[in-house]
Amino acid sequence: MAAKGNFFSVEECLEKYIPPEELGEVKRILYGREKDKIIELSAETLKIASENDFEVKGYRFEAEREDTRPSRIVRVGAVQNSIVAKTTEPVDVQRNAIFQKIEKIIKAAASSGVNVLCLQEAWTMPFAFCTREKTPWCEFAESAEDGCSTKFLKNLARQHNMVIISPILERDEDHGDILWNTAVVISNSGQVMGKHRKNHIPRVGDFNESTYYMEGNTGHPVFETTFGRIAINICYGRHHPQNWMMFGVNGAEIVFNPSATVGGLSEPLWAIEARNAAIANSYFTVAINRVGTEEFPNAFSSGDKKPPHKDFGPFYGSSYVTAPDGARTPGLSRSRDGLLITEMDLNLCRQVKDWWGFRLTQRLPLYAESFAEASKLDFKPQIVKE
Amino acid sequence: MAAKGNFFSVEECLEKYIPPEELGEVKRILYGREKDKIIELSAETLKIASENDFEVKGYRFEAEREDTRPSRIVRVGAVQNSIVAKTTEPVDVQRNAIFQKIEKIIKAAASSGVNVLCLQEAWTMPFAFCTREKTPWCEFAESAEDGCSTKFLKNLARQHNMVIISPILERDEDHGDILWNTAVVISNSGQVMGKHRKNHIPRVGDFNESTYYMEGNTGHPVFETTFGRIAINICYGRHHPQNWMMFGVNGAEIVFNPSATVGGLSEPLWAIEARNAAIANSYFTVAINRVGTEEFPNAFSSGDKKPPHKDFGPFYGSSYVTAPDGARTPGLSRSRDGLLITEMDLNLCRQVKDWWGFRLTQRLPLYAESFAEASKLDFKPQIVKE
Numbered sequence: 001m002a003a004k005g006n007f008f009s010v011e012e013c014l015e016k017y018i019p020p021e022e023l024g025e026v027k028r029i030l031y032g033r034e035k036d037k038i039i040e041l042s043a044e045t046l047k048i049a050s051e052n053d054f055e056v057k058g059y060r061f062e063a064e065r066e067d068t069r070p071s072r073i074v075r076v077g078a079v080q081n082s083i084v085a086k087t088t089e090p091v092d093v094q095r096n097a098i099f100q101k102i103e104k105i106i107k108a109a110a111s112s113g114v115n116v117l118c119l120q121e122a123w124t125m126p127f128a129f130c131t132r133e134k135t136p137w138c139e140f141a142e143s144a145e146d147g148c149s150t151k152f153l154k155n156l157a158r159q160h161n162m163v164i165i166s167p168i169l170e171r172d173e174d175h176g177d178i179l180w181n182t183a184v185v186i187s188n189s190g191q192v193m194g195k196h197r198k199n200h201i202p203r204v205g206d207f208n209e210s211t212y213y214m215e216g217n218t219g220h221p222v223f224e225t226t227f228g229r230i231a232i233n234i235c236y237g238r239h240h241p242q243n244w245m246m247f248g249v250n251g252a253e254i255v256f257n258p259s260a261t262v263g264g265l266s267e268p269l270w271a272i273e274a275r276n277a278a279i280a281n282s283y284f285t286v287a288i289n290r291v292g293t294e295e296f297p298n299a300f301s302s303g304d305k306k307p308p309h310k311d312f313g314p315f316y317g318s319s320y321v322t323a324p325d326g327a328r329t330p331g332l333s334r335s336r337d338g339l340l341i342t343e344m345d346l347n348l349c350r351q352v353k354d355w356w357g358f359r360l361t362q363r364l365p366l367y368a369e370s371f372a373e374a375s376k377l378d379f380k381p382q383i384v385k386e
Numbered sequence: 387m388a389a390k391g392n393f394f395s396v397e398e399c400l401e402k403y404i405p406p407e408e409l410g411e412v413k414r415i416l417y418g419r420e421k422d423k424i425i426e427l428s429a430e431t432l433k434i435a436s437e438n439d440f441e442v443k444g445y446r447f448e449a450e451r452e453d454t455r456p457s458r459i460v461r462v463g464a465v466q467n468s469i470v471a472k473t474t475e476p477v478d479v480q481r482n483a484i485f486q487k488i489e490k491i492i493k494a495a496a497s498s499g500v501n502v503l504c505l506q507e508a509w510t511m512p513f514a515f516c517t518r519e520k521t522p523w524c525e526f527a528e529s530a531e532d533g534c535s536t537k538f539l540k541n542l543a544r545q546h547n548m549v550i551i552s553p554i555l556e557r558d559e560d561h562g563d564i565l566w567n568t569a570v571v572i573s574n575s576g577q578v579m580g581k582h583r584k585n586h587i588p589r590v591g592d593f594n595e596s597t598y599y600m601e602g603n604t605g606h607p608v609f610e611t612t613f614g615r616i617a618i619n620i621c622y623g624r625h626h627p628q629n630w631m632m633f634g635v636n637g638a639e640i641v642f643n644p645s646a647t648v649g650g651l652s653e654p655l656w657a658i659e660a661r662n663a664a665i666a667n668s669y670f671t672v673a674i675n676r677v678g679t680e681e682f683p684n685a686f687s688s689g690d691k692k693p694p695h696k697d698f699g700p701f702y703g704s705s706y707v708t709a710p711d712g713a714r715t716p717g718l719s720r721s722r723d724g725l726l727i728t729e730m731d732l733n734l735c736r737q738v739k740d741w742w743g744f745r746l747t748q749r750l751p752l753y754a755e756s757f758a759e760a761s762k763l764d765f766k767p768q769i770v771k772e
Contacts, residue, residue, distance in 0.1 A: 010415050013408050018399060025399075026399055029653055201747065202743070215747075220768055239742070241662070245627065272658055276658050355590060
């Protein structure tokens with residue numbers, strides 16, 4: 001670890017330089033109470049990770065014992081990865097190369113008992129929306145119900161008794177062949193439980209996604225899986241606290257935030273937003289970002305007055321998990337493929353709700369009315385003048 | 387700086403131990419782009435601070451120049467302080483001792499050109515709600531319009547051409563003598579512009595505030611002062627993103643969060659919530675927490691199964707400011723009285739709105755409808771089962 005481009009992670013740097021007696025206080029204030037107990041991963045997991053050159057880390061969040069409910073322990077896997085083949089290769093070649101990488105990471109997760117696993121946003125493809133070109137990128141879109149990535153993951157889900165969240169570019173053949181940014185939820189029995197479409201679409205920097213798809217029309221579904229109630233807030237939706245909130249109102253215990261974002265745009269916000277959502281909504285959040293730099297065939301401009309270029313800088317990884325009490329795991333690295341395994345007792349959600357009371361004190365009717373008022377064309381903001 | 391109780395601040399620790407080449411990256415990722423330029427404070431300010439033993443810091447957030455709008459530079463002061471007299475002294479003695487301390491801090495702020503200053507929550511009194519005793523604490527309550535603290539501050543506001551936000555315990559004589567937790571906004575001409583009552587009241591730990599006052603009935607007012615559009619989100623309201631959001635919807639450019647909170651309860655959340663609000667709403671936030679340990683005459687229990695005690699641990703200060711792009715100042719200390727002066731160009735708010743587009747993409751009508759649905763007694767959450 002040294003110079004700028006090479007900087008591995010903040011956590012590694014703190015551990016390296018700050019003396020133990022002060023490091024404890026720094027970590028408590030920055031990351032919350034010491035819940036980031038390391039869990040032992042299986043030898044098989046470590047072997048697969050080593051052979052395939054990806055990072056693997058394991059942490060545990062515990063909860064108090066209760067008289068009337070048994071613990072509900074679940075192991076969650078978060079995957080961050082670079083693409084594999086060049087973006088000039090045929091679509092099938094690019095996709096299959098990623099499938100092969102992901103299959104190994106899923107196997108490593110299964111070997112350490114992961115129950116629910118989430119892949120990164122648009123995991124089957126390069127994040128090509130920067131180009132504003134329609135071909136060949138739209139060819140990566142597929143049916144949520146029976147596209148090739150869904151078929152691929154259904155097998156793995158059944159085989160490993162694992163719920164898999166698969167964020168893809170969806171082709172909606174029943175509605176005029178349009179595209180959506182969609183997370184498919186595949187149950188541990190290998191069935192498609194349903195899907196969620198990204199609610200908030202960016203119009204910033206190189207994230208020209210509104211060129212390809214519209215705001216989602218699937219509401220805020222919570223999927224009641226064998227291993228707990230889960231939901232997905234896709235990428236830019238993390239900037240919208242009201243989006244996080246509705247997943248909480250619908251009863252989510254873990255909300256995944258599969259993302260694709262780059263350093264200059266959002267890195268100082270990354271550790272704040274998903275963590276704030278866990279705090280505000282008394283649930284676990286799992287923030288996932290891809291790694292690597294993706295180079296495209298044709299130069300594109302970035303709306304920043306600079307010369308056109310063929311990439312828009314590295315995705316910074318740093319995937320992490322936050323507990324409902326605000327404690328968080330260290331992040332995966334900023335640059336390597338990685339699998340973050342987090343064991344959590346879902347009972348912690350209700351325990352934190354009872355402690356802090358944010359659902360109790362949220363005054364939902366007040367905000368329903370305020371938001372309705374503010375949506376009117378003749379809305380006058382509540383301004384006080386002297 | 388050394389052992390636990392004594393730990394001054396995370397920022398000081400990072401500066402002390404991490405080598406410069408890595409410190410730059412750590413600070414960028416943790417605190418945002420280098421906008422925490424130090425501003426020079428007047429000799430008079432430094433003299434008053436030194437003579438009266440309080441910390442004073444000054445930072446600047448700049449914005450891009452625009453063709454059609456001049457810069458709108460404003461200097462904001464945030465004050466954190468301990469109480470002065472023992473809580474066994476008569477109410478007037480306790481209050482006047484605090485007034486004397488605050489008068490000096492306000493003078494120091496004025497000497498460095500502060501335009502808008504905010505005091506901490508319930509600044510005229512010890513944070514006695516832990517006791518659940520009604521006397522003598524309710525005697526600290528006063529009329530927002532012409533109570534003694536309002537009269538005191540009106541003079542200082544006029545004298546120093548300064549907007550002052552004064553969070554007090556309000557006695558509402560026109561409505562049955564009830565109490566409110568209220569922020570009074572005093573304009574730079576020395577007039578009461580209006581007031582805002584705390585929207586969300588805690589029921590957690592030693593914060594038995596619901597024993598004393600109810601949820602506020604003043605909506606989400608934004609005060610259009612000579613120096614910009616300001617609002618106040620009092621203390622526990624910072625845990626509610628929808629509360630922050632409505633101040634943004636009403637057009638706030640700076641939202642103050644005067645608070646009183648202690649380490650064991652909230653310290654790891656402190657750096658997250660007000661900062662997330664600045665990001666999500668494209669405005670400046672000013673988070674203020676008191677310092678010191680307040681001892682009360684009679685032992686009280688804390689609902690934590692531990693023996694009754696006469697204090698509930700130190701308030702941890704750490705007041706800080708976040709810009710709309712998520713960059714933040716270092717915090718004031720965890721233990722000393724302090725004045726944080728931040729110069730900001732309010733043009734940055736709209737620049738960030740144009741850049742990120744969160745107001746554009748917020749889908750207010752969707753959430754108005756979702757919150758209204760979720761408020762109904764027969765609401766069924768959107769749950770998907772296999």
